[in-house]
Amino acid sequence: MTEVKFKTAHDLPPCSISVTNELTKTGNWRNAKPVFHKEKCIQCGICWKVCPNACIILGEYPEWNMDYCKGCGVCAEECPKDAIEMEDERVMI
Amino acid sequence: MSTVKVITGNHAASFGARDCRAEVIAAYPITPQTQVVELLSEFCADGVLKAKFIKVESEHSAMAACIGASAAGARAYTATSAHGLALMHEMLHWAANARHPVVMANINRAMGPPWSIWTDQNDSLAQRDTGWLQFYCESNQEVYDTTMIVFKVCEQVLLPGMLVLDAYILSHTYEPVEMPDQELIDEFLPPFDPPYRMDLDDPHAFGALCTPEWYMELRYLIQEAHEKALVTAREVEKEFTKTFGRSYGVVEFYRCEDAEEVIMIAGSTASTAKDAVDIMRKQGRKIGLARIKLFRPFPNEEIRELASKVNKLIVIDRNISFGNQGIFFNEIKACLCNEKNRPPVYGFIAGLGGRDMKIEDITGIVEQADTCDIEEILWWGVKL
Amino acid sequence: MSKKKMMRASIPVEEYMFPGTVDCQGCGGAYAMRLALKALGPETMVVIPACCWSIIAGPFPTSALKMPIYHTAFETAAAMASGIKAGLEIKGKKATVMAWAGDGGTFDIGIQALSAAAERNEDIIYVCYDNEAYQNTGIQRSSATPWGAWTTTTPRKHPKDRPKKNMMEIMAAHRIPYCATSTCGHPEDFVRKLQKAKEIVGTRFVHVLATCPTGWRSPPEWQLKIPRLAVETCVFPLYEIENGVYKINKKPKEKLPVIEYLKTQGRFRHLTEEQVQYIQGEVDKNWELLLKKEKLGRIF
Numbered sequence: 120m121t122e123v124k125f126k127t128a129h130d131l132p133p134c135s136i137s138v139t140n141e142l143t144k145t146g147n148w149r150n151a152k153p154v155f156h157k158e159k160c161i162q163c164g165i166c167w168k169v170c171p172n173a174c175i176i177l178g179e180y181p182e183w184n185m186d187y188c189k190g191c192g193v194c195a196e197e198c199p200k201d202a203i204e205m206e207d208e209r210v211m212i
Numbered sequence: 213m214s215t216v217k218v219i220t221g222n223h224a225a226s227f228g229a230r231d232c233r234a235e236v237i238a239a240y241p242i243t244p245q246t247q248v249v250e251l252l253s254e255f256c257a258d259g260v261l262k263a264k265f266i267k268v269e270s271e272h273s274a275m276a277a278c279i280g281a282s283a284a285g286a287r288a289y290t291a292t293s294a295h296g297l298a299l300m301h302e303m304l305h306w307a308a309n310a311r312h313p314v315v316m317a318n319i320n321r322a323m324g325p326p327w328s329i330w331t332d333q334n335d336s337l338a339q340r341d342t343g344w345l346q347f348y349c350e351s352n353q354e355v356y357d358t359t360m361i362v363f364k365v366c367e368q369v370l371l372p373g374m375l376v377l378d379a380y381i382l383s384h385t386y387e388p389v390e391m392p393d394q395e396l397i398d399e400f401l402p403p404f405d406p407p408y409r410m411d412l413d414d415p416h417a418f419g420a421l422c423t424p425e426w427y428m429e430l431r432y433l434i435q436e437a438h439e440k441a442l443v444t445a446r447e448v449e450k451e452f453t454k455t456f457g458r459s460y461g462v463v464e465f466y467r468c469e470d471a472e473e474v475i476m477i478a479g480s481t482a483s484t485a486k487d488a489v490d491i492m493r494k495q496g497r498k499i500g501l502a503r504i505k506l507f508r509p510f511p512n513e514e515i516r517e518l519a520s521k522v523n524k525l526i527v528i529d530r531n532i533s534f535g536n537q538g539i540f541f542n543e544i545k546a547c548l549c550n551e552k553n554r555p556p557v558y559g560f561i562a563g564l565g566g567r568d569m570k571i572e573d574i575t576g577i578v579e580q581a582d583t584c585d586i587e588e589i590l591w592w593g594v595k596l
Numbered sequence: 597m598s599k600k601k602m603m604r605a606s607i608p609v610e611e612y613m614f615p616g617t618v619d620c621q622g623c624g625g626a627y628a629m630r631l632a633l634k635a636l637g638p639e640t641m642v643v644i645p646a647c648c649w650s651i652i653a654g655p656f657p658t659s660a661l662k663m664p665i666y667h668t669a670f671e672t673a674a675a676m677a678s679g680i681k682a683g684l685e686i687k688g689k690k691a692t693v694m695a696w697a698g699d700g701g702t703f704d705i706g707i708q709a710l711s712a713a714a715e716r717n718e719d720i721i722y723v724c725y726d727n728e729a730y731q732n733t734g735i736q737r738s739s740a741t742p743w744g745a746w747t748t749t750t751p752r753k754h755p756k757d758r759p760k761k762n763m764m765e766i767m768a769a770h771r772i773p774y775c776a777t778s779t780c781g782h783p784e785d786f787v788r789k790l791q792k793a794k795e796i797v798g799t800r801f802v803h804v805l806a807t808c809p810t811g812w813r814s815p816p817e818w819q820l821k822i823p824r825l826a827v828e829t830c831v832f833p834l835y836e837i838e839n840g841v842y843k844i845n846k847k848p849k850e851k852l853p854v855i856e857y858l859k860t861q862g863r864f865r866h867l868t869e870e871q872v873q874y875i876q877g878e879v880d881k882n883w884e885l886l887l888k889k890e891k892l893g894r895i896f
Binding site: 123125135136137138139140141142143144145148162163164167168169170171172173174177178179180181184186187188189190191192193195196197205 | 600601602603604605606607609611613614615616617618619621622623624626627630654656657658659660661662665783815816817818819820821
């Protein structure tokens, strides 16, 4: 999960004091992933604005950080032009 | 130039905090502590002490605010007693586990119900597992002096500490207290400079969840800090003696050099016990007194060394751990459990709820220890 | 060379929260923090008592935020924030100190320390992200749980039978300079209010409704839709109390019936028609009262 490697007690700070901002790769929580239809996008920025986890990168067009995207579907729900669709990623056995 | 003032124990604590340059004080009033914070409040208002005084609404919040201030890099101080200390319990754990050197004066006052404002040691001893350092004082001078000793030791090991004084017997009784030159104190106690603090230039999260993977190691570090505190306390006490002339040690020995039996006690009753020792010495008893000043961390070495040289220890507890025995008694016995040369240890419960401890009580206890059964839990003077 | 059109940003662009926080999908509380930090900027310190954010902020040795966080005991958010602020001030340092607590740590166990801090007018921003129950411990009721809602301690046969505590009025009664409601469904409103709060000295209280799909039994993608309905049905009005004067920020042109809000969440699924009518009555009554208070000038 993180690059921090503590080996013994004496490697630790005096209490649970953070030493890294690298978080869990929550991308593997997904059941569905956002699929972007660029042709419908009007660059309104709403998807970027509403992502609860800052997984959308603001630019010319949105880019998703799939390492962390949990597939919550908020971006798809809020997109005024239906430019984002949630696609089931689950594999049926 | 040092000055001498005739002041109460409470005010000795206030002056101690003032001269140690406490920077944030968050406190809630409780008898018999009120004068500690009242005088500090005056010092802040007069500009004599440059500190923020947060008038919190409870002791729990007082400790939380002190922890916050310490986390921000400020020297934090508070004072309380009995129920106030009990209310702080959760945050006492927090301060120690978070490694913040908050210093607190606790006035030993009996727990209720029934309501009691008089002294006994249950309140502070009930907190002995929280990780706080505990220093017990015998005189107002010692209260003043111990403030700077506690700050210095605690800031070196990053653990909180309390100095403990008896209700009324010290808190409200006037004794002369010599206060050294501020320059000497500033040299003895440099400004607080913790390795980690809430700092925009070095941001961290403090106190987040920790799984079993590293929790035990963090606790080990606290225990290690206590072991370091024991060594540091001895050194600081020596440095204190060198700088200011007065000497306490972590265990104070009175006429123990050739003693056959030694009374062990903490707090102001030790003064009375010293007089009793003098009387009994005149009567031909080879008796001494060992006053436990530092209780956490526990001074194992000093007690084992003492025990190896005497034939009997008589521990007087102004407290009781219900369902077991006096707390100092238990800890002393545990300390000696594996020693080859360990004398019999007798335990007495006395002076609970402020019941007066006179010279004849001490001599009476020592005489009772001549004949009583060592297995008995002896409550001195209880009306049965 | 023509300038490329970029995506529009209606809120500050800089991120202070890292992706990969372990909140549930569609968590209004996580989203609210993302917004709050954009509003307050980098010179902010966050105090987090026991609540969902104790976990969302990441386990040791990680931290989800760029700025310092102090995790603290449940009832102490306001006291800890007061202490940190005092410590910074005495050391000549400046920072916005924000206490970030859930409804439990604000309305219930934390109310004593909060009331005291407000009475002293401590210079802190206190944000209560309200998901209307003790969600982190598994959806138990708090005094912020609305009337009729299911929680594990207000089961379907005995749902919550007391009204939601009016925390805004309690805080305003302390005569603090600024109180405001907002929701995670109104990002520009929440950001604006925090930006405004930042410029005010004294205790500032912001009560933000935070969607909880897990506790409310709602689809995660309705993170903003549900609070918007809360405002449009007047269940959770957007208003400010600045120096004792009420100001309603949004008066719905068409006030929707409460059922539009209630039907989005499974925690209200068991309500009978009678109960829904009762809720409608209470919402209407409270809304009328709020409209009246706005006309009274300085109340606190």
